[in-house]
Amino acid sequence: xxxxxxxxxxxxxxxxxxxxxxxxxxxxxxxxxxxxxxxxxxxxxxxxxxxxxxxxxxxxxxxxxxxxxxxxxxxxxxxxxxxxxxxxxxxxxxxxxxxxxxxxxxxxxxxxxxxxxxxxxxxxxxxxxxxxxxxxxxxxxxxxxxxxxxxxxxxxxxxxxxxxxxxxxxxxxxxxxxxxxxxxxxxxxxxxxxxxxxxxxxxxxxxxxxxxxxxxxxxxxxxxxxxxxxxxxxxxxxxxxx
Amino acid sequence: xxxxxxxxxxxxxxxxxxxxxxxxxxxxxxxxxxxxxxxxxxxxxxxxxxxxxxxxxxxxxxxxxxxxxxxxxxxxxxxxxxxxxxxxxxxxxxxxxxxxxxxxxxxxxxxxxxxxxxxxxxxxxxxxxxxxxxxxxxxxxxxxxxxxxxxxxxxxxxxxxxxxxxxxxxxxxxxxxxxxxxxxxxxxxxxxxxxxxxxxxxxxxxxxxxxxxxxxxxxxxxxxxxxxxxxxxxxxxxxxxxxxxxxxxxxxxxxxxxxxxxxxxxxxxxxxxxxxxxxxxxxxxxxxxxxxxxxxxxxxxxxxxxxxxxxxxxxxxxxxxxxxxxxxxxx
Numbered sequence: 344x345x346x347x348x349x350x351x352x353x354x355x356x357x358x359x360x361x362x363x364x365x366x367x368x369x370x371x372x373x374x375x376x377x378x379x380x381x382x383x384x385x386x387x388x389x390x391x392x393x394x395x396x397x398x399x400x401x402x403x404x405x406x407x408x409x410x411x412x413x414x415x416x417x418x419x420x421x422x423x424x425x426x427x428x429x430x431x432x433x434x435x436x437x438x439x440x441x442x443x444x445x446x447x448x449x450x451x452x453x454x455x456x457x458x459x460x461x462x463x464x465x466x467x468x469x470x471x472x473x474x475x476x477x478x479x480x481x482x483x484x485x486x487x488x489x490x491x492x493x494x495x496x497x498x499x500x501x502x503x504x505x506x507x508x509x510x511x512x513x514x515x516x517x518x519x520x521x522x523x524x525x526x527x528x529x530x531x532x533x534x535x536x537x538x539x540x541x542x543x544x545x546x547x548x549x550x551x552x553x554x555x556x557x558x559x560x561x562x563x564x565x566x567x568x569x570x571x572x573x574x575x576x577x578x579x580x581x582x583x584x585x
Numbered sequence: 586x587x588x589x590x591x592x593x594x595x596x597x598x599x600x601x602x603x604x605x606x607x608x609x610x611x612x613x614x615x616x617x618x619x620x621x622x623x624x625x626x627x628x629x630x631x632x633x634x635x636x637x638x639x640x641x642x643x644x645x646x647x648x649x650x651x652x653x654x655x656x657x658x659x660x661x662x663x664x665x666x667x668x669x670x671x672x673x674x675x676x677x678x679x680x681x682x683x684x685x686x687x688x689x690x691x692x693x694x695x696x697x698x699x700x701x702x703x704x705x706x707x708x709x710x711x712x713x714x715x716x717x718x719x720x721x722x723x724x725x726x727x728x729x730x731x732x733x734x735x736x737x738x739x740x741x742x743x744x745x746x747x748x749x750x751x752x753x754x755x756x757x758x759x760x761x762x763x764x765x766x767x768x769x770x771x772x773x774x775x776x777x778x779x780x781x782x783x784x785x786x787x788x789x790x791x792x793x794x795x796x797x798x799x800x801x802x803x804x805x806x807x808x809x810x811x812x813x814x815x816x817x818x819x820x821x822x823x824x825x826x827x828x829x830x831x832x833x834x835x836x837x838x839x840x841x842x843x844x845x846x847x848x849x850x851x852x853x854x855x856x857x858x859x860x861x862x863x864x865x866x867x868x869x870x871x872x873x874x875x876x877x878x879x880x881x882x883x884x885x886x887x888x889x890x891x892x893x894x895x896x897x898x899x900x901x902x903x904x905x906x907x908x909x910x911x912x913x914x915x916x
Contacts (some may be wrong), residue, residue, distance in 0.1 A: 354726060355630075355717070359611055381819060387706040413874065425625045427617045431634045439642060439669055443649055445659035451737035451767040459673050473623040474747035492587075494816050495712055501699070503714025503814070508726075 349477045349490055349514040354506035356424070356471045357473055359498035363470060363559040365419035366523065367477040367490075368401060369538040374492045375399040391542060399538070402485030411547055413427040413536045415480040418551075419520035421558040431502060433463040467499060474485045475558060482517035487512045522557055524549040586825070587818045588860035590868060593731055594716055594811040598851040599746065599804035602842040604633050609680055609800035613743060616715070621725040628739050631722075631811060631841060632714035639841065640713070643696045643832030645669045648694050649832075652899055659749050668694065671747065672701040693827040693888065697820065705726060708816055709826070710719070716811035716841075718742060734808030742809045748847075752796035804849065826888025829869065829881045831897040832856070836875035 350369060358362065358365070376383055381395055404415040428489050435455045444451070455462045475496075524536050530550035535541065554560060555569035603613025616630045626689070644667035649658040666672055685707055689696035699709025717723050719733025720742060734742075751757050817828070842850035858868035858880060870876040877885065 353619070355715075356625075357616065357622075377819070382686070382817075383681055383843060384708065385682050385689065387708050388680055408739050424619065425622070429616065431632070433670060435666070436642065437648070440662075441656060441667060443646075443659055443669070444662050444665045448664065449662075459675060460662075461639070462672075469617075471617050471625050473619050490915060494589075500712050501633075501709055502637065503712055506714060507812070539780055 344480050344561070346478065346480050346482050346515045346520070347486065348513055349479060349486065350511045350513075351475045351493075351496065351507045352509050352511075353472060353474060354508040357437050357474075357504055357506075358472055358496060359467050359469045361563075363419060363423065363557075364524075364540070365475065365558065366416065366535075366538070366540060367468060368403060368414040368416040370493050370496060371401050371416075371486070371489045373395070373405070373536040373575060375401060375440055377492070377543050379430045382386075383491040389541070390544075393544070396542075396545075402480055404520075406520075407536070411526035411536065413518040413526065414522070414538075415518075417478040417578070418524070419475045419477060419558045420519075420522060420556045421472050421475040422531055422561055422571075423470040423472045423558055423563055426563055427471065428466050428471050431467060431470055432461075432497070432520050433465070435460050435462060463475065467504075469504065470558075472558065473552050478515060478517075478522060480518055480520050483512060483514060483537045495507035519556075522552055523555055524551055561563040586772075586819050586861055588817045589817065591857045591859070591865070592716070592813045592815065594813065594854045595855075596807050596809045596811070596851075596852055598848050599629070599744070599843045600842045600852075601800075601802050601804050602629075602635070606827070610802070611800075612647045612803045613805060618726075620742060621724055625720050628720070629718055629743070629805060630898040631813075633713040633813075636716065636813065636815075637657070637698070637711065637713035638842070640828070640831045640835060641671070641833035642669055643896075644694045644698065644827060645682065647830045647834035648692075648892065650834075651889065653894045654896050658899075667700045669700065671699060674704055674706055681800075685795050687763065689734050692759050693821075693824045693891070694831075695799065696822050697817075697827055705855055710820055710824065712816040712818075714814045714816070716813035718805065719812060727812045731810065731812045733812075742806045743803055744806055747799060747801040750798050750800065750903075752794065757778045802881040822884055822887050823891050826884035826891075829877065829885040830888050832869055832871065833875050833877070833885065835867075836871040839871045 376397065376399065379399075383397060401414060401549050406415050407413050435453055437453075440453065453460050487510075490512060493510070494500075494507060495503070495505040496507060499505075524534050524537050526551045528546045528548055530548045532549065533546045533549075534551075535545065536547050536548050536549055537545070551557070551559070601611070602614050603611045605612045613629050613634065615627045617625050618628050618630070620626045621689055648668070649660065653657045662670070663672075685702075686701060688707065695707065697710045698792055699707050701707075717727060718739050719735060720739040721725050722735060724735040727735075754763055817825075820828075836854075838845070839852050839854060840850040841852055844850065852871075854869070854871040855867075856869040856871075857865050858878075859865040860912055865878065867878050869878070871883050
């Protein structure tokens, strides 16, 4: 088990995520489950009961004690260049509907403004990041095998977002795996400390280091604002100009 | 099998893919991306979601035509929504992995594109990326073997086309076909209607939406080349065949984007196939029909055989598809 740095070089740089935590151990666990328990990926779940939770055997060092254990693997580090909200759409296709729907005895009317068949214009928070880095302690070769299976990161991978162009993995002189959620009874929030991070019943009180290297802590510089020559909030100037 | 399918689209007619509408003018969708120096730039991209939806529709059509044995198989609204739009989550069906697996086995189309069944969300097996234009801004991203002009900016590959929508009601030649609302319609035995107040009529006319207008669309130019990647994971042969079938159905009218009714978005497509760790090979060519390589043809014929068997079952059991989804089909 050695400290290492893992880098993902992004294709277009577009990643869909709201928090930029992007824990690598969660992605490694996804690959591990793909390889060892593919049946669990047949269906997405919004919750997993404790007795059905499969704990992966990742080639990473385990840290913490008791139920507060976690993998020695950081959250994503990097410098997002821009935040952008994009939209994806879902709509009911009436042209195809007239050809293929058998309404039987029902009235042939579909409400696309509300209810089950509602059309959607869904906002999606995205970030533009050239590369993301993670720090971990583990078996470098084994981690490399898992990491190279990851083609996309973040949300909406089905729409091609979060495409990774290439990965590099290298030994690192320093152990920076602490750049993550660390269980702490004095911590300021309840959050996931190990995969699956979304699973609310295993959240713990934890703290996130206030470290600028973490992508989630990085402050994106606001784009330069155009020079305001006429301030029409100023009534006097407004009247003068008139 | 895990791998990817690369597609190179060549635009044979202008492409409309609206991102913003201001008044009667529409503008192309752009996305923030990184240039070769890692700086943000805004470039046109054809969304992966749009491509995915297009192939999903084509795949569902192919399946229903095939299952209908030549005729169109009509299906209940819920199933239509599931096959063509991915469905929605809701209802009382609990999470059942065995059931999810059976649905995937019986309906490969649903397995590859995914969908919501009851409370279950069946993730698809495809990741359909956006189509990126070969241009100066993205030359560092697009592989060298993809043809296209890398010297020209994407902004120089766009143009504006304007159209007029004519108000035929104001065409004197067509006037005889329009019922004249100014003349009261008096039937036998009915009361004489009051003549409309000319002042009120003028006001009403002003309030009406103008039918005649000039509108402009920003389009991506004919001849431009777009490069796209579709990743797949855990696909079986029949599921690959379902994807090939979707592409062949789409190839009957190979258009992307909007305004196809006025000839926009017509494309030629060259698809290549690559399993991870193996060499890339030609897969499908779409241009005035389609051309399949051996791998694509074999996968499609496996899917066709599967659908023919299923069509036989549906002949005897018209509720078969619904039952396959609801879990009532024999295990």
